[in-house]
Amino acid sequence: MNASPRQAGTPRARRRWPRVLLVCAVPLALLVVLWLVVWLALPPERVVPMVLARIGASMNLEISAEGDAASRLGAHPSFVVRNLVAREPGAERPLLQARRLLVSLPWSTIRSLGDTLDLVRIELDEPVVDVAALQHWLGTRPPGEGRLPTLSDGLRVRDGRIEGAGWRIEALRLALPRLHPDQPLRAQAAGRYVDASTRAPFDLAATLMRPASGRGFAVAGPVVPAQGDWRLPAWITLSGALHWNDGLRLLPARFGASGRYLSGDTTVPFSLGVHGPLRAHDGSWTLVPAGLALRGGGLVPVFDARGRLGLGQRLLLDLDGRIAQWPEAWPALPPPLGGSREPLALSLAYLGAPDLSDPLALRAGRDDMRFDGRLDVPALVVWGTSTLPDSLLPPLDGRLEAARIEISGAQLEGVVVEFEDDPAAAPAPPP
Structure with missing residues (x-):
């Protein structure tokens, strides 16, 4: 899928560097140079506040550090700052905190007084990034192009946190062996995603073949979402071309997941593929238009669909597709519905909690049969994985219409069936 001209942007815009790294790279290099130059003439206890105040003023930040700072000369001069805190002037919440920051660089960067952005290594211990505070600060920074720094010995983050x-x-661990704008970038990231109801440990490998343009981006590795008494261990892949102008975009995004739903003694394998333009803005992700393909076994049907997907404070699903064949694990349809070879048209609509705890609207049709109703997804999972379900029918509310149904040899015409999973909670019928 090709992005529109407006989506793709101009060649100049497509080559724009990642803003967070760019905004911090030049001041950081200058900080190191200034630190080491001044260190030769002043003791560290006087150097620390002077350098932090200078670099903070250039970035419109208040930067402070506590504890003993350290500097070391040699083949690769370096400095260490402890208990670092950076915030916008007057802001209550810092955008960055770190127990320890180490930066080392070659003498060539010092001799150039920061004109070259060649560094050796950066280490961060227990950093904490506040996303809202960081986004607010980035919004105050002037736009512009710049140069990525080089890291000959890479970047290491230990026990980090993103709020x-x-x-x-x-528990974020990040390892980047080397960084150069014209060479492939490879990184390893591991940690644990946590929200009110979900925990998802991950261990991902990332590759960016062309850091200068964002081309050749790919992520792969295991992710294990868990909630309540179920787990969803899966191997995921995500690839596409990164665009940094006007927010983060992956055009197009190709996402794949292969895993198993585990709950007690129940195991349900599945494979999922998603394709479309992925955009991130203000903490929300959208995939419009989206193509989706679901495969599996047992309760998982062969389902292909197109529509819209979105994830932020709420989850959006708006899909129109079809099920190629009625799964054998589903309740058998009475004839002639069960004998039809036609695919089942299926539309899904959902806007609610990301854990699918709100009702999901669905419409289904095959031949002259139509169903329009709502589905309780968590209850459906319990029903489908139970060895002795309370009902032969899945938990749903809705209306089924069929021109003809055959039951025990008797043919019924003009059939209308009303389903109520919880009659006491169902709304009263219209007058």
Whole structure:
């Protein structure tokens, strides 16, 4: 799928560097140079506040550090700052905290007074990033192009945390062996995603073949979402071309997941593929238009659909597709519905909690049969995985219409069936 001209942007825009790295790279390099130059003339206890104040003023940040700072000369001069805190002036919440920051660089960067952005290594211990505070600060920074720094010995993050709105990533470990704008970038990231109801440990490998343009981006690895008494261990892949102008975009995104739903003694294998333009803005992700393909066994049908997907504070599903064949694990349809070879047209609509705990609307049709109703997804999972379900029918509310149904040899015409999973909670019929 090709992005429109407006989506793709101009060649100049497509080559724009990632803003977070760019905004921090130049001041960081200058900080190191200034630190080491001044360190030769002043003791560290006087150097620390002077350098942090200088770099903070250039970035419109208040930057402070506590504890003993350290500097070391040699083949690769370096400095260490402890208990680092960076926030916008007057802001209550810092956008970055770190127990320890180490930066080392070659003498060539010092001799150039920061004109070259060549560094050796960056290490961060226990960093905490506040996403809302970071986004607010980035919104105040002037736009512009720039140069990525080089890291000959890479970047290492240990025991990091990212705080979002209602979610966080904790125990984050990040390893980047090397960074160069014209060479493939490879990184390893592991940690745990946590929100009010879900925990998802992950261990992902990422590749960016062309850091300068964002081309050749791919992520792969295991993810294990868990909630209540179920787990969903899966191997996921995500690839596409990264675009940094006007927010983060992956055009197009190709997502795949292969895994198993585990609950007690129940195991349901599945495979999922999704394709479309992925966009991130203000903490929300959208995939419009989206193509989706679901495969599996047992309760999982062969389902292909197109529509819209979105994830933020709420989950959006708006899909129109078809099920190629009625799964054998589903309740058998009476004839002639059960004998039809036609695919089942299926439309799904959902806007609610990300854990699918709100009702999901669905419409289904095959030949002259139509169903329009609502489905309780968590109850459906319990029903489908139970060895002795309370009912032979899945938990749903709705209306089924069929021109003809055969039951025990008797033919019924003009059939209308009303389903009520919980009659006491069902709304009263219209007058």
